[in-house]
Structures are given as C-alpha cells and as structure tokens.
Amino acid sequence: MSRSTLIRTLRRTGVLTSVALAVALATAGPAAAHAEVEAEGARALDQNVELTFSAESESASAGISKLEVILPEGITPQDLTYEEGPKGWKFAPNDRGYTVSGPKLAVGEDVEYVLTVRQLPDAKEVVFKTLQSYSDGKVDRWIELEEEAEGDGHGHGHPAPRLALEAAAPGAVPVSPTPTEAPTTPAPSSGTSSDEPSAAESSAEPVADDSKDDGGMPVAVPVGIAAAVLVLGGGVWWMRRRRSGSA
Numbered sequence: 001m002s003r004s005t006l007i008r009t010l011r012r013t014g015v016l017t018s019v020a021l022a023v024a025l026a027t028a029g030p031a032a033a034h035a036e037v038e039a040e041g042a043r044a045l046d047q048n049v050e051l052t053f054s055a056e057s058e059s060a061s062a063g064i065s066k067l068e069v070i071l072p073e074g075i076t077p078q079d080l081t082y083e084e085g086p087k088g089w090k091f092a093p094n095d096r097g098y099t100v101s102g103p104k105l106a107v108g109e110d111v112e113y114v115l116t117v118r119q120l121p122d123a124k125e126v127v128f129k130t131l132q133s134y135s136d137g138k139v140d141r142w143i144e145l146e147e148e149a150e151g152d153g154h155g156h157g158h159p160a161p162r163l164a165l166e167a168a169a170p171g172a173v174p175v176s177p178t179p180t181e182a183p184t185t186p187a188p189s190s191g192t193s194s195d196e197p198s199a200a201e202s203s204a205e206p207v208a209d210d211s212k213d214d215g216g217m218p219v220a221v222p223v224g225i226a227a228a229v230l231v232l233g234g235g236v237w238w239m240r241r242r243r244s245g246s247a
Contacts, residue, residue: 011043035130035142037161044165045172047119050083053161055111055132056140062136064111066101068094069154070129070143075122104135119175122168155229 035055042049056231057064071077082100085091089102100113111132120126132140142158 003082033185034159035132035140035161037163039163042120042163042165043078044120044122044124044168045174046095046169047175049117049120049206051117051163053113053128053130055140057105057108057110058140059107059136059138060105060135061107062134062138063104063107064132065104066099067113068099068131069109071096071097071130071138072121072123072126072176074123075117079118081116081118082117083114084088086111089113091115101133109162116152120165122174123165125162126166127160127162 030245038052055067077098082091085100086102089100092099129143143160144158
C-alpha cells in the first residue's frame with residue numbers, strides 16, 4: 001500500500017469513528033432516574049416486612065423535600081410503621097396513603113427510607129405510586145404502570161415503584177386489620193341469680209286479681225246485694241211489728 005493510500009484510509013477510519021461516537025453520545029441521553037421499592041424474598045401475606053423505598057433526584061437546582069405515596073389495595077396507613085429516613089423527615093398518613101417529608105435535601109441527593117408493613121396483601125405484586133416534590137415546587141410523578149412507562153424508548157418514563165411478590169407460604173392467612181373486642185354482658189346483681197327474672201320482668205307479669213270470684217264477678221257485688229237484702233228484710237220486719245203493736 002502506498003503512503004498516500006494509507007493516509008486516506010486512516011483519515012476515512014477516523015472520520016467514521018468520530019461520526020459513530022457522536023451518534024452514540026447524541027442518542028444515549030442522560031441516565032434515567034427511578035423511584036423503587038425493595039423487600040428481599042417478599043411473599044404474599046408475609047407479616048412484619050421491611051420495605052426500603054428510594055427515589056433518585058432529577059433536579060440540578062433544587063433538593064427533594066417530600067414524597068407522597070398512594071398505597072395499593074390491601075395496605076392502609078395504619079398498617080405501616082416508619083423505621084428510618086432522612087434526618088428530620090417525618091411520616092404522616094392521609095386519606096389515600098402517606099407522606100414522608102422534612103428539610104430539603106442537598107441538590108442531587110437521593111432519598112431512601114424504610115417502613116415496616118404489618119402484612120402484605122394476597123397479590124402477585126404491589127404498586128406504590130409516588131409524587132416526588134422539590135424545594136422549588138417541581139414535582140416528579142412516579143405513577144406510570146408498566147404498560148405506560150416506556151417513555152421515549154430509552155427508559156426515560158416515570159414508572160411507579162413496583163414490588164413483585166412470591167406465592168404465599170402454606171397456611172398463611174390474612175390477619176384482621178383491626179382487632180375487635182368481644183361484647184361484654186353486665187354481671188347480675190349479688191342478690192339475684194342469673195336464672196331469676198329481673199325486677200322489670202317481674203313487674204311485667206300479670207298479677208292475680210283476688211277481687212273476682214270464679215265467675216269473673218267482683219266479690220263486692222254479691223256482698224252488696226246481701227247487705228241490701230238484710231237491710232230491706234229488717235225494715236219489713238220492723239214495720240210489721242210496729243203495725244201489730246198499734247193494733
């Protein structure tokens with residue numbers, strides 16, 4: 001190969017390499033951030049499971065200040081215990097899930113916190129839609145489901161944190177969300193046995209009416225008749241005696 005041919009070949013190769021490198025850099029774009037949830041070996045209906053949540057910062061000028069999570073069906077805020085998170089951040093339940101918030105983090109700093117869930121639901125996976133707020137008011141919405149999260153084809157969508165669950169262990173059953181207390185019955189008074197009727201029940205029983213005879217007629221009626229007969233009889237006898245005395 002002549003010297004001129006070698007030079008042309010090297011130049012052509014260099015140009016092609018530069019073009020390929022430029023195309024690669026142009027199409028690569030920035031690395032996609034993510035919000036995730038992890039629990040190693042988690043199974044459906046497992047109890048007291050630690051969930052580790054993380055959210056990457058996408059802002060070059062503001063720090064993350066709050067995460068709001070929409071809970072999946074089968075988990076309520078009362079089922080969760082806040083274990084740890086960024087310094088000064090606190091857990092607060094709301095009507096659809098909870099928030100974890102506090103002093104803004106440094107620009108570019110990611111968030112990680114840990115919750116314990118009382119019991120995982122009986123499902124193949126659970127999704128924790130998350131709204132990630134920054135100190136400048138910007139909000140990253142990590143709420144897309146798997147079929148919606150393809151983004152621009154380079155992994156730049158906003159998929160919701162998703163936790164795949166293994167099948168429930170044999171014999172695992174759902175626990176009651178809120179323990180219920182057995183109803184209590186008042187104890188009987190010391191002077192009355194449980195088999196005896198109460199005073200109210202006794203007063204409700206019909207009382208025998210001694211003022212009636214077997215025929216249902218009050219006793220006072222025949223007594224009054226008898227008295228009247230005696231009075232009339234006595235009067236007649238007195239009148240007869242008086243007449244006989246006059247004669």
